[in-house]
Structures are given as structure tokens and as C-alpha cells.
Amino acid sequence: MSAEIILAYTVIFLFFCLEFFLHYKFINTIKPNLKEQQRAYILSIKSSLSMFLIGLYLTSNFNKTEFFDNLETKGGMNFGKIIVLYFTAYLVMDMYIGHKDYRKFMNNLSGYFHHIIYSIINILSLYIGIYPIYFLHMLSELPTFIMGIGRFDSKFRNDNLFGITFFLTRIVYHIILTWVFRENSLLFYLSLAALGLHIYWFSGWVKKYSGLFTKTD
Numbered sequence: 001m002s003a004e005i006i007l008a009y010t011v012i013f014l015f016f017c018l019e020f021f022l023h024y025k026f027i028n029t030i031k032p033n034l035k036e037q038q039r040a041y042i043l044s045i046k047s048s049l050s051m052f053l054i055g056l057y058l059t060s061n062f063n064k065t066e067f068f069d070n071l072e073t074k075g076g077m078n079f080g081k082i083i084v085l086y087f088t089a090y091l092v093m094d095m096y097i098g099h100k101d102y103r104k105f106m107n108n109l110s111g112y113f114h115h116i117i118y119s120i121i122n123i124l125s126l127y128i129g130i131y132p133i134y135f136l137h138m139l140s141e142l143p144t145f146i147m148g149i150g151r152f153d154s155k156f157r158n159d160n161l162f163g164i165t166f167f168l169t170r171i172v173y174h175i176i177l178t179w180v181f182r183e184n185s186l187l188f189y190l191s192l193a194a195l196g197l198h199i200y201w202f203s204g205w206v207k208k209y210s211g212l213f214t215k216t217d
Contacts, residue, residue: 040102041152045152052145080131110201146162
């Protein structure tokens with residue numbers, strides 16, 4: 001990887017970090033009395049919605065042959081790599097801002113642990129060229145968005161909708177992708193590991209909301 005490409009990566013990444021920071025400050029400026037839980041989901045809502053919409057567009061034109069051909073493209077700069085940088089910027093800024101403004105919401109499996117692991121995976125995906133995996137997995141950000149807006153504003157909370165979309169995107173859809181990725185051992189095992197984590201999270205939701213179609217407050 002050339003020095004010019006590394007510099008371009010760095011500049012784009014820093015721009016996204018600044019953009020997330022300014023977005024967070026802007027929301028807190030127009031809504032100065034937000035509770036800690038609400039602040040904790042400002043960046044998550046922005047990131048998950050952006051990733052889902054981009055993923056929806058990319059998967060609508062999915063071609064399996066082209067996808068695996070792209071796995072061999074490690075040099076240069078393209079849209080897919082920029083998306084990975086965008087996601088990484090979210091993870092980094094959520095940890096940075098969260099450490100100061102909503103620390104207790106980062107001290108769980110979906111906080112620092114999740115963000116650090118995925119930041120490492122993101123960097124590796126750029127280095128070894130497996131970044132196209134994000135093109136398909138972006139659809140799994142839908143339940144994250146639904147949970148985020150529900151935690152930010154209780155009027156939009158719908159635990160049933162969150163559970164259903166989580167099951168469809170992060171369990172069923174993920175199993176399908178795992179089968180597709182069986183041709184690439186690295187992607188296959190990464191996908192299996194992520195699937196195990198999703199099943200663990202979903203089992204917690206099932207225990208908490210076992211009355212799936214009951215009305216929640």
C-alpha cells in the first residue's frame with residue numbers, strides 16, 4: 001500500500017471523525033437537556049441509518065461473481081473502503097465521546113468490547129482486502145437504528161419490531177451470508193463468530209420479551 005493511499009485513508013478517516021463530533025455537538029445544542037441514555041444513541045442512530053441505506057442500495061445490485069472478484073482487489077481507493085472508514089470513525093468517536101458523556105452505556109458487550117473488536121476487524125479488512133463483506137452486512141444495521149431511536153425517544157420504542165428485524169437480519173440473513181461465504185475460509189469463520197454473538201444477544205431479547213406480540217410501553 002503506497003504512502004499516498006495511506007495518507008488519503010487518514011485524511012478521510014479524520015474528516016469522518018470530525019463530522020461525527022460536530023453532529024454530536026449539534027444535536028446537544030438544539031436539545032440541551034438530553035439525558036445520558038439519549039446522548040448515548042446520537043452517534044449510533046446516525047451511523048446505523050447511513051449504513052443501512054447504503055447497504056440497501058449496494059445489495060440491490062449484488063453479483064456473487066463480482067463480489068468475490070473484489071476480494072482480490074487490495075490496492076487503490078474505492079467507495080467500499082471509504083464506507084469501512086466511516087464505520088470505523090463512528091466506533092472511535094463513540095468510544096471517545098462515550099468515555100466522557102455516557103460512560104456507563106459503554107461498559108457492556110456492545111460498548112468498548114464490540115467497538116475495539118470491530119475497529120481491528122475493519123483495519124484488517126482494508127489491509128487484506130476483505131472489505132466487500134460490509135456491502136452485504138450493512139442491512140443488519142436496521143435493528144440497531146430501531147433500537148437507537150427508541151432509546152432516544154420513547155415514543156418510537158418498539159421492542160417487538162426490534163426483535164423481529166434482529167432475527168431476520170442478524171440471524172436468518174446472516175446464516176444465508178455464512179453459507180455464501182463458505183467459499184472463503186476466512187470470511188466463513190468470521191461470519192460464524194459474528195453469528196454466535198448475534199445468537200447470544202438474541203437469546204437475551206427472547207428471555208426479556210418472551211411475549212413477542214404483546215404491547216410494550
